[in-house]
Amino acid sequence: MQYKRVNIIAGHYGSGKTNIAINLAMKMKEDGAQVVCADLDIVNPYFRSKDAKCALEKKGIGMIASEYANTNVDMPAMPSDAYSMFDNKDRYAVIDLGGDDVGAAALGRFREAILEENNYDCFWVVNPFRPLTRTVELAMEAKEEIEAVLGFRFTKIINNANLGDETTQEDVLGSVEYINRLSELSGLPVAFTACKEELFAELENKIVNLFPVTLYLRQGWNKKGE
Amino acid sequence: MANKVIMKGNEALAEAAILAGCRHYFGYPITPQTEVAAYMAKKMPKIGGTFLQAESEIAAINMVIGVASAGKRVMTSSSSPGISLKSEGISYLAGCDLPALIVNVQRGGPGLGGIQPSQADYFQATRGGGHGDYHLLVFAPSTVQEMVTLTVKGFELADKYRMPSMLLADGTLGQMMEPVVLDIGEVKTYEKPWALTGTELKREHNIVNSLFLQPEELEQVNFARYKMYEEIEATEAMYDTYLMDDADICIVAFGIAARVSKNAIDAARAEGIKVGMIRPITLWPFPKKPLLEAADKVNSFISVELSMGQMIEDIELAIRCKKPVSLCNRVGGMIPTTEDILNSIKKAAKGGNA
Numbered sequence: 001m002q003y004k005r006v007n008i009i010a011g012h013y014g015s016g017k018t019n020i021a022i023n024l025a026m027k028m029k030e031d032g033a034q035v036v037c038a039d040l041d042i043v044n045p046y047f048r049s050k051d052a053k054c055a056l057e058k059k060g061i062g063m064i065a066s067e068y069a070n071t072n073v074d075m076p077a078m079p080s081d082a083y084s085m086f087d088n089k090d091r092y093a094v095i096d097l098g099g100d101d102v103g104a105a106a107l108g109r110f111r112e113a114i115l116e117e118n119n120y121d122c123f124w125v126v127n128p129f130r131p132l133t134r135t136v137e138l139a140m141e142a143k144e145e146i147e148a149v150l151g152f153r154f155t156k157i158i159n160n161a162n163l164g165d166e167t168t169q170e171d172v173l174g175s176v177e178y179i180n181r182l183s184e185l186s187g188l189p190v191a192f193t194a195c196k197e198e199l200f201a202e203l204e205n206k207i208v209n210l211f212p213v214t215l216y217l218r219q220g221w222n223k224k225g226e
Numbered sequence: 227m228a229n230k231v232i233m234k235g236n237e238a239l240a241e242a243a244i245l246a247g248c249r250h251y252f253g254y255p256i257t258p259q260t261e262v263a264a265y266m267a268k269k270m271p272k273i274g275g276t277f278l279q280a281e282s283e284i285a286a287i288n289m290v291i292g293v294a295s296a297g298k299r300v301m302t303s304s305s306s307p308g309i310s311l312k313s314e315g316i317s318y319l320a321g322c323d324l325p326a327l328i329v330n331v332q333r334g335g336p337g338l339g340g341i342q343p344s345q346a347d348y349f350q351a352t353r354g355g356g357h358g359d360y361h362l363l364v365f366a367p368s369t370v371q372e373m374v375t376l377t378v379k380g381f382e383l384a385d386k387y388r389m390p391s392m393l394l395a396d397g398t399l400g401q402m403m404e405p406v407v408l409d410i411g412e413v414k415t416y417e418k419p420w421a422l423t424g425t426e427l428k429r430e431h432n433i434v435n436s437l438f439l440q441p442e443e444l445e446q447v448n449f450a451r452y453k454m455y456e457e458i459e460a461t462e463a464m465y466d467t468y469l470m471d472d473a474d475i476c477i478v479a480f481g482i483a484a485r486v487s488k489n490a491i492d493a494a495r496a497e498g499i500k501v502g503m504i505r506p507i508t509l510w511p512f513p514k515k516p517l518l519e520a521a522d523k524v525n526s527f528i529s530v531e532l533s534m535g536q537m538i539e540d541i542e543l544a545i546r547c548k549k550p551v552s553l554c555n556r557v558g559g560m561i562p563t564t565e566d567i568l569n570s571i572k573k574a575a576k577g578g579n580a
Contacts, residue, residue, distance in 0.1 A: 014237075045401065046401040074257050
């Protein structure tokens with residue numbers, strides 16, 4: 001995949017933006033880019049990309065996150081070094097936004113810089129297994145709301161069809177029709193279909209542009225062996 | 227696609243409430259349960275329901291009293307400090323014999339505390355929380371799927387017994403995402419001849435009230451209510467067991483603590499330690515019977531809690547202090563790790579206190 005310098009990850013609440021952001025940053029790094037990952041989630045109190053700070057930094061990926069993330073400071077705070085993504089154009093940036101139109105609001109102050117530089121992709125992450133984007137019509141409604149706040153349009157769709165640890169091959173295959181329909185309705189190309197790495201081998205020849213993802217936000221209370 | 231969807235615990239309980247026939251939600255935002263209100267705000271207007279963000283928790287719980295009086299299924303949700311504010315209204319619900327569902331997605335305390343998960347409102351939930359002699363039906367889910375089933379159960383039993391129910395979750399369960407099946411089958415409903423629905427001059431008027439002018443009368447009302455509580459204690463306690471058949475050590479844990487405990491039990495079993503678990507699903511009524519029975523079989527109990535040790539008192543009472551009970555706990559928003567619990571199990575296996 002050809003990367004733009006600024007990669008915005010937005011979409012409906014709980015569509016899996018954070019995990020996609022972390023995995024995309026890792027992939028870009030593997031492909032040789034200098035990458036910084038920014039946690040601009042002002043909605044979620046738990047399960048944030050800052051949770052993967054160690055994993056990212058181990059790979060040499062910079063992390064921009066509010067120093068208050070994962071503390072008891074219950075305020076939608078922005079990272080103090082967020083502007084460095086635009087000051088330093090030698091690095092690629094992956095921006096993990098919070099969910100829905102509310103989460104997209106965090107990008108407002110950077111809109112001008114993003115549009116002026118005009119070297120961005122705005123990824124629309126969709127999980128058809130989320131009840132409020134269960135149909136393409138519902139997903140389109142959510143898209144309009146987010147774009148109205150962003151002040152610009154999405155450029156690509158990321159199919160993140162999953163049921164967490166329980167995702168099966170059939171779940172991912174079954175989502176293709178939905179995503180194609182969404183692509184048709186919105187006029188946007190599908191950048192890739194994400195699947196957990198355990199399913200990659202079985203699905204590789206069945207889905208075009210398949211992107212294996214590691215689940216970085218797994219927690220200790222999940223059953224072993226999953 | 228499969229009949230499953232992936233949801234946050236907070237969203238799942240909100241959807242379950244709607245499926246259970248609840249069309250009235252009154253609340254006030256607080257982390258980590260705000261998604262309940264956000265979900266209701268999106269959904270309720272589309273299905274002819276009422277979502278209202280009240281000016282405070284106190285206003286919200288009084289709106290709940292109003293709708294409950296009219297005999298409709300109604301709920302509110304909050305997190306620990308907000309539940310304290312609602313406690314006066316919850317006592318009034320109990321005193322008026324009104325059914326309603328109150329959701330507490332607990333966070334660390336006391337005071338403003340923090341926004342990370344906790345189980346330190348156990349006393350508040352199981353002892354009533356507000357003033358006077360009363361109980362709530364208290365349900366403790368440990369998966370997102372149980373957030374769904376126990377929300378429905380909460381509404382059903384509240385109506386059946388004309389008393390408030392509480393879904394006692396914690397921040398982790400509210401925030402985590404898991405696959406759920408929303409096909410919940412038939413929801414039980416109950417006639418409410420006592421409800422304030424207007425007499426149309428066809429019947430005597432109903433009265434919903436918690437004020438009694440004569441102390442003798444108030445005493446009788448309390449006696450009658452506690453007679454009903456006895457029946458509930460005898461019939462409605464819910465629990466789950468894990469590897470208890472040959473267990474020498476019994477872990478007692480609910481909610482998120484039970485999930486970590488399960489991993490620790492598997493790890494201990496791999497090292498040859500016979501340990502099992504009794505997981506209370508209702509915290510009131512507390513599953514006293516299976517615990518008392520276990521007391522004759524195991525050598526000791528471990529209470530795993532995200533509190534300074536609250537449920538441990540109910541365990542000691544339930545087993546009549548027949549066997550030692552040790553505590554494995556983390557507080558302030560921290561969750562015990564598998565290793566924390568495994569260490570407690572090993573200490574208990576050696577006969578020491580965890």
